Amino acid sequence: MELIHGLLNRVSIQRLEAPGPTPEQIEVMLQAALRAPDHANLKPWRSIMVTGEGLTRLGEVMQQAQLERNPDSDELVLDRCRKMPSRAPSLLVLVASPADHPKVPLAEQIQATAAAGYAMVLAAFAQGVGAVWRTGWVVEHPLIRQALEVEAQEQIIGMIYLGTPSVAPKPVPKIDSTNFITDWH
Numbered sequence: 001m002e003l004i005h006g007l008l009n010r011v012s013i014q015r016l017e018a019p020g021p022t023p024e025q026i027e028v029m030l031q032a033a034l035r036a037p038d039h040a041n042l043k044p045w046r047s048i049m050v051t052g053e054g055l056t057r058l059g060e061v062m063q064q065a066q067l068e069r070n071p072d073s074d075e076l077v078l079d080r081c082r083k084m085p086s087r088a089p090s091l092l093v094l095v096a097s098p099a100d101h102p103k104v105p106l107a108e109q110i111q112a113t114a115a116a117g118y119a120m121v122l123a124a125f126a127q128g129v130g131a132v133w134r135t136g137w138v139v140e141h142p143l144i145r146q147a148l149e150v151e152a153q154e155q156i157i158g159m160i161y162l163g164t165p166s167v168a169p170k171p172v173p174k175i176d177s178t179n180f181i182t183d184w185h
Contacts, residue, residue, distance in 0.1 A: 006126050009172055013130030016163030020051060020090030021129045029092075032123035033116035040101060044109035045116050045157075048093040048148055055085040058147065065143040084138065088130075088161035092120070093148055096155045113157050121160060130165035133158045 021029070026049070034043065050058055063082040066073050073081075085091050096113035098106050117133065124131040138144055139156035150156055 006122055010122055010125040011169045011172060012132040013165045013167070013169055014132055015166040016088035016130045016132070016161055017166040018089040018163065020088065020163050021124065021127070025124070025127050025129055026092075028127060029120040029123040029129075032119040036112060036115035036119045038112040038115070039104045039108050042099055042101060042104060042109060042112070043116075044096060044098045044104075045113040046095050046097050047120075048095065050085060050091040050093065051089065055089075055091060058085040058091070058144075059083060061144055061147040062138055065138070065141040068143060069137065069141070088132075088163040090162040092160040092162060094120075094157045094160060095148075095150055096157050097151070098153065098155075110155065110157070117158055117160065124160075124162060130163055130169075132161045134161060135159070 030047070033045070033047075038044070059082040062084050063078050066078060066081040070077075094113065094117045096110050098109040101109075121131045121133060135158050139158065145156065148156070
């Protein structure tokens with residue numbers, strides 16, 4: 001796939017089914033991440049792949065986390081939380097794992113991690129793998145962080161759901177780019 005085509009046409013795919021990406025496709029995604037802009041070449045990130053029984057286990061943790069957030073959650077909400085990870089056959093948890101560095105502040109390391117995640121999503125699209133990047137309360141909840149063994153200094157940047165698109169992608173919206181640039185003299 002031509003790079004410009006991918007950049008201009010990638011969209012999030014909300015409905016994903018099996019099969020998930022192959023190990024070879026995941027490797028391409030990881031190699032793309034390793035090309036992300038990264039001051040001092042720190043590679044301040046790591047990823048956690050959740051598949052199979054891990055999706056069920058993570059769903060149970062998410063359900064318990066929801067109960068901690070709101071003990072009065074009804075069965076419908078709890079069931080939705082339990083099923084969250086199973087919206088796709090593969091779930092890649094993107095974790096910023098910053099290092100102390102005299103020239104590269106924390107913010108730059110978080111930005112590098114986000115750039116790596118975007119490179120992975122683009123690489124997924126280029127290979128015909130559907131992807132959607134999700135965040136929300138689940139990336140910050142202590143119970144979920146603990147279950148995924150995310151250290152105190154680390155931050156979950158997103159959960160990237162991966163699989164085979166089960167619906168046609170939505171058309172790429174036409175947006176006037178002039179609203180996003182100004183000239184400065």
